[in-house]
Amino acid sequence: MKQILILVVAFTLLATPSSVLAKSKLEKRYEYTLRNLKLDKQTEAKFAPILKAYLTEKKACNDPYDDLKDKYKAAEKAGTITDGQAKQLLDAKFEAETKELAVKKKYYAEFAKILKMKKVWYAFDLSNDKMSKIEGRDKDNDD
Numbered sequence: 001m002k003q004i005l006i007l008v009v010a011f012t013l014l015a016t017p018s019s020v021l022a023k024s025k026l027e028k029r030y031e032y033t034l035r036n037l038k039l040d041k042q043t044e045a046k047f048a049p050i051l052k053a054y055l056t057e058k059k060a061c062n063d064p065y066d067d068l069k070d071k072y073k074a075a076e077k078a079g080t081i082t083d084g085q086a087k088q089l090l091d092a093k094f095e096a097e098t099k100e101l102a103v104k105k106k107y108y109a110e111f112a113k114i115l116k117m118k119k120v121w122y123a124f125d126l127s128n129d130k131m132s133k134i135e136g137r138d139k140d141n142d143d
Contacts, residue, residue, distance in 0.1 A: 025131060026055050032134045033126040037119060047114045047123075054107040055127060061099035065092040 023031075030052055039047060068089060075081045081089075104124065111120045132138035 057103045065096040
């Protein structure tokens, strides 16, 4: 009976797409930031949900730009991007940056209610690290 159960579990894991098993970039960034802030358990318990909300809102600011960038990726690589497409990309990027700045200012105040200013600085800095650094693929950590 145990062998059948083990086989069922093994086949279930094999049938599960790796994207479901793999952590999202947002989740990796969240865990990386918390781990490297080195907060005590009580402070981390207060700060963690606010960090998650911040990262989620920040990502939402950039999603429209990222979607547009993906749409024009082939044209950009081929060097055939039009002036109209370039304008759309720039406008979307500026809009994303404006929204992201508003989110950062909002969460700056929230972070400062829980963390000392030095940790607030590190929280923003760590949450902005490159994915290659977060995933440990960037051996040169001087960004």
